[in-house]
Amino acid sequence: MSFRLQAQELTCERDDRCLFRDLDIEVGSGDLVRIEGPNGSGKTTLLKILSGQLDDYRGSLSWCGQDLRSVRGTFLANLLYLGHTSGVNAGLTALENLAWYQALSGDIGDTAGRMAALASVGLAGFEDVLVAQLSAGQQRRVALARLELTPRPLWILDEPFTAIDKEGVAALEHRLVSHVSQGGSVLMTTHHEMPSLGQVRSIRLGEMRWQ
Amino acid sequence: MWRIIHQLGSPKGFYTLSARLQPWVWAAAALLMLIGGLWGLLYAPADYQQGDSFRIIYVHVPAAFLAQSIFVGLAVAAVVFLVWKIKVADMAASVMAPFGAGMTFVALFSGAVWGVPTWGTWWVWDARLTSMLILLFLYIGIIALRGAYAHRDSGSRAASVLAIVGVINIPIIKYSVEWWNTLHQPATFSITERPAMPAEMWLPLLLMVVGFYCFCIALTLMRTRNEILRRESSKRWVRDLVRGQ
Amino acid sequence: MSHVGPLTLREPRGGLGVAVVATLRRDMTLKLRRRSEVMNPLVFFALVITLFPLGVAPESKLLSTIAPGLLWVAALLATLLSLDSLFRVDFDDGSLEQMMLSHQPLAMLVLPKVAAHWLLTGLPLALMAPLLGVLLSLPAGSYGVLSLSLALGSASLSLVGAIGAALTVGVSRGGVLLSLLVLPLYIPVLIFGTGAIQAAIAGSGVAPHLAMLGAMLAAALMLAPWAIAASLRISLNG
Numbered sequence: 216m217s218f219r220l221q222a223q224e225l226t227c228e229r230d231d232r233c234l235f236r237d238l239d240i241e242v243g244s245g246d247l248v249r250i251e252g253p254n255g256s257g258k259t260t261l262l263k264i265l266s267g268q269l270d271d272y273r274g275s276l277s278w279c280g281q282d283l284r285s286v287r288g289t290f291l292a293n294l295l296y297l298g299h300t301s302g303v304n305a306g307l308t309a310l311e312n313l314a315w316y317q318a319l320s321g322d323i324g325d326t327a328g329r330m331a332a333l334a335s336v337g338l339a340g341f342e343d344v345l346v347a348q349l350s351a352g353q354q355r356r357v358a359l360a361r362l363e364l365t366p367r368p369l370w371i372l373d374e375p376f377t378a379i380d381k382e383g384v385a386a387l388e389h390r391l392v393s394h395v396s397q398g399g400s401v402l403m404t405t406h407h408e409m410p411s412l413g414q415v416r417s418i419r420l421g422e423m424r425w426q
Numbered sequence: 427m428w429r430i431i432h433q434l435g436s437p438k439g440f441y442t443l444s445a446r447l448q449p450w451v452w453a454a455a456a457l458l459m460l461i462g463g464l465w466g467l468l469y470a471p472a473d474y475q476q477g478d479s480f481r482i483i484y485v486h487v488p489a490a491f492l493a494q495s496i497f498v499g500l501a502v503a504a505v506v507f508l509v510w511k512i513k514v515a516d517m518a519a520s521v522m523a524p525f526g527a528g529m530t531f532v533a534l535f536s537g538a539v540w541g542v543p544t545w546g547t548w549w550v551w552d553a554r555l556t557s558m559l560i561l562l563f564l565y566i567g568i569i570a571l572r573g574a575y576a577h578r579d580s581g582s583r584a585a586s587v588l589a590i591v592g593v594i595n596i597p598i599i600k601y602s603v604e605w606w607n608t609l610h611q612p613a614t615f616s617i618t619e620r621p622a623m624p625a626e627m628w629l630p631l632l633l634m635v636v637g638f639y640c641f642c643i644a645l646t647l648m649r650t651r652n653e654i655l656r657r658e659s660s661k662r663w664v665r666d667l668v669r670g671q
Numbered sequence: 672m673s674h675v676g677p678l679t680l681r682e683p684r685g686g687l688g689v690a691v692v693a694t695l696r697r698d699m700t701l702k703l704r705r706r707s708e709v710m711n712p713l714v715f716f717a718l719v720i721t722l723f724p725l726g727v728a729p730e731s732k733l734l735s736t737i738a739p740g741l742l743w744v745a746a747l748l749a750t751l752l753s754l755d756s757l758f759r760v761d762f763d764d765g766s767l768e769q770m771m772l773s774h775q776p777l778a779m780l781v782l783p784k785v786a787a788h789w790l791l792t793g794l795p796l797a798l799m800a801p802l803l804g805v806l807l808s809l810p811a812g813s814y815g816v817l818s819l820s821l822a823l824g825s826a827s828l829s830l831v832g833a834i835g836a837a838l839t840v841g842v843s844r845g846g847v848l849l850s851l852l853v854l855p856l857y858i859p860v861l862i863f864g865t866g867a868i869q870a871a872i873a874g875s876g877v878a879p880h881l882a883m884l885g886a887m888l889a890a891a892l893m894l895a896p897w898a899i900a901a902s903l904r905i906s907l908n909g
Contacts, residue, residue, distance in 0.1 A: 216678060216679055216680055218680055229577060229579055230577055230578045230579055231657060231658070231659075231660055263908070266772065267772075268768070268771060268772065268904075268907070268908070269908050271579070271908070287774075288683040288774040289682060289683055289774075291683065291772055291773065291774040292681045292682065292683035292684075292774045293680055293681055294772065296768075296769075296772050298765050298768050299765070300763065300764055300765025300768065301764065301765055302764065302765035302766050302768060302769040303764060303765075303766075304697075304701065304760065304761070304764055304766055305760075305764065306701045306704055306705065306760070307697065307700065307701065311697070311700070314693065315693055315694070315697050316769065318686075318689050318690050318692075318693030318694070319690050319693070319694075319769060319770065319773040319775065319780075320686065320690075320773060320774065321683075321684050321685055321686015321687070321689050321690060321774075321775070322686065322689070323689055366678050366679070367678075367681075368678050368679075368680060394678075397678050398678055399678050508901075560855050560858060563851070563854070563855040564855050566851065567848075567851050567852040567855065570848055570851060570852075571838060571839075571848065571852060574839070574842040574845065574848055575841070575842060575909050576909065577908075577909050580841070580905055580906075580908060580909035581909075583905045584838050584902065584905050584906070584909075587834075587838065587898060587901050587902050587905065588838060588852060590898075591834055591856070591898050592856075594894065595855075595856050595859075598859045598887070599855070599856075599858055599859055601859075602858065602859035602862045602863065602883075603858070603862070605862070605866075606862045606866070609866070
């Protein structure tokens with residue numbers, strides 16, 4: 216399996232403010248890329264553009280050599296995006312939330328798979344509890360359970376370490392490394408230091424150059 | 427032809443091209459409205475039924491025409507902006523909307539004033555007046571939506587979508603209001619449908635309508651130029667322009 | 672991680688039906704878990720209708736003349752009241768973002784949400800309207816048309832209103848703005864809805880009015896989903 220998300224001379228201006236200019240990014244199989252930069256430097260905007268949500272850019276964006284706009288469906292089928300907001304509805308149980316995620320991509324899935332995914336993020340026993348009754352960290356874990364649920368090669372994660380405890384951080388770091396070693400790739404923003412992750416490529420925004 | 431359209435699409439090109447165009451349109455507007463206004467108000471014959479009060483037609487009808495045309499203009503600009511991402515179209519739309527709302531209000535107000543001598547009351551639920559009132563609400567909605575967004579670019583897009591939704595709905599609204607009107611008020615005296623108006627009456631009206639259109643175009647050009655300078659104030663060519671003067 | 676299959680590049684498989692059914696079920700579950708959200712528009716409807724005899728006069732003759740209009744206007748406002756929350760929660764918690772990132776067309780995914788809104792707002796209002804018609808001495812023989820016109824019309828109201836809800840979901844305190852945007856667009860539905868009931872009372876043909884309501888619903892079904900999807904994309908990036 217090999218794939219590549221490539222951005223060339225990516226420039227984004229919003230309300231006449233230039234967020235970044237002429238950015239070249241390449242994310243392929245086995246890459247772990249971290250986007251750094253101070254608050255307001257456009258990290259989230261960049262992730263939204265790279266995940267095909269925001270069309271507000273100049274430059275070219277391609278998936279496996281083809282223009283992203285023309286292969287949007289294929290690209291999205293291989294992408295797992297976890298944003299600022301977790302995408303978890305508080306009025307549903309953890310299981311119901313996961314079932315809906317699976318259904319969005321056309322899978323019916325099975326309860327056993329969802330239970331296992333929840334167990335792997337430490338939520339065994341909380342499957343049928345309304346998410347509203349879970350703590351903030353646990354709610355975040357429900358969102359992270361999606362990483363286990365559907366095998367997607369490209370992960371784009373916006374601040375994935377927010378609100379989870381030490382053990383959770385360690386488990387997630389471990390998960391990221393294993394995903395990359397399996398040939399997947401991770402593109403993320405975080406303020407969290409990750410010494411244990413080994414080879415991480417960094418892109419700095421705000422100064423507009425490669426580090 | 428394509429070269430001109432292409433040039434109009436870029437803010438700088440629009441700015442330079444409109445500078446050449448603007449004086450002519452202003453002159454045409456002034457001339458037409460002056461001739462049409464004087465002719466209509468002083469020399470056109472009085473109406474055999476309504477006397478001199480019919481002369482309000484020379485403001486009412488052009489304003490009503492513009493009110494509707496500008497809304498269509500908004501929708502066209504919205505499509506151009508959303509499909510081809512031409513920002514000048516959105517800048518023009520942003521200055522046209524308040525003007526269109528103003529024209530709608532003028533049409534409503536002149537209609538109400540006209541209503542006093544013809545119907546003996548300021549307001550009658552006449553189909554045209556009712557449609558105008560709804561049009562005014564649509565304009566206000568678009569202006570309010572544009573202003574409600576924190577990001578200007580998003581506000582522009584939202585207002586564009588609403589303008590398109592609105593323009594699809596206008597014929598439906600107009601048709602249903604007319605239908606409703608015939609159902610509830612048979613045989614009211616319609617104020618704009620005049621049987622066989624003599625040429626001395628409709629010629630000045632025609633001049634006024636064309637004059638109003640020219641005025642609208644001139645004003646839109648002028649205000650779009652201002653908007654370009656405002657939005658592009660960080661661009662090099664604008665700074666050069668300011669420094670040059 | 673043993674349960675996770677090997678990483679492979681996937682082609683977007685269909686599954687639109689699965690996604691649509693799951694979204695409909697999800698929204699219905701959510702609404703039914705929060706009964707008050709379903710009940711509030713109904714109570715509002717009843718309250719507004721109660722206010723009119725108190726505000727105008729309790730004469731059955733007068734009330735029966737204005738009843739079609741009153742019932743329709745009150746139902747329309749009740750629908751409007753519930754629209755603000757249509758996308759609000761999904762917008763705040765990021766579910767909308769996930770919907771947009773699905774390879775399914777967003778326009779098709781919003782349809783079940785609107786359908787859920789109609790099933791739990793418009794349809795109950797239509798079923799409840801005859802009861803309130805009794806309070807307003809609505810002439811006999813028009814009750815069926817009242818329900819039918821409301822059921823048909825409120826579906827259009829949900830669809831058109833969802834455009835407004837999508838446009839204002841990213842705006843703080845967008846509720847009033849929403850009514851400003853949506854109410855003018857509701858006028859044709861109101862005219863033909865009340866027209867149907869008045870025709871039923873007068874004994875003239877009801878079919879043309881209902882046909883118009885049906886035509887408007889068909890047009891809204893075709894066009895509104897795209898406008899809703901486009902508006903949601905704008906709101907999500909605001």
